[in-house]
Every structure is written in C-alpha cells, then in structure tokens.
Amino acid sequence: MALPGAGEIVERLRPLESCRDLTRSAVNYHIDYLTSAKLRLRTGNEDETRVGAKREDLVTLALRFDLVREEHLALLPQRLLGYAH
Numbered sequence: 001m002a003l004p005g006a007g008e009i010v011e012r013l014r015p016l017e018s019c020r021d022l023t024r025s026a027v028n029y030h031i032d033y034l035t036s037a038k039l040r041l042r043t044g045n046e047d048e049t050r051v052g053a054k055r056e057d058l059v060t061l062a063l064r065f066d067l068v069r070e071e072h073l074a075l076l077p078q079r080l081l082g083y084a085h
Contacts, residue, residue, distance in 0.1 A: 003055055006031075015077040031055050 004012065006024040013019040028051050035041045035054040041061065062068045 003052075003059055006051070012076060031058060034058055 006027040009027050010019075010022050010024055013022055031051060031054050035058055039058075039061065041054070041057045
C-alpha cells in the first residue's frame with residue numbers, strides 16, 4: 001500500500017475544522033521539520049531531501065513505537081467515495 005502524498009493528506013484532513021486552511025506546503029514543512037529537526041531520522045543520506053522518503057521514515061517510526069493506533073485513525077473524516085486507498 002502506497003503512502004498518501006501531501007495533496008491526499010490535505011484532502012483527507014480539510015474537513016476537520018482545525019485543518020480548513022491546510023496546504024500541501026504546510027504538510028511538507030511539518031514532515032520536513034519532524035524528520036530533520038525534531039526527530040533527526042536521517043543523517044547524511046542522499047535521500048534526505050526527498051519528502052517521500054521522509055514521509056516513509058516518519059510513518060515507520062510512528063508504527064514501530066505504536067504512536068498511531070486504530071482509535072486515532074477513527075478520528076479522521078471518512079474517505080470520499082472514489083478515493084483510492
């Protein structure tokens with residue numbers, strides 16, 4: 001299963017009141033901040049600049065340490081019909 005891109009993340013979160021003004025740039029900024037500054041997941045790897053690789057690292061960390069569970073996913077708005085998973 002492929003991870004959603006920044007645009008898909010924005011589409012999924014926009015129905016939430018706190019995410020109405022969310023942009024792709026903001027999603028990418030947060031991914032970059034978490035992986036590079038806060039968690040320092042990559043050091044000197046040539047994939048460091050790829051947002052997709054950073055997103056994958058962030059998801060791997062969240063799953064490994066059980067930071068995201070089924071009850072958290074249930075808080076997300078339902079997917080729209082025709083939305084590919």
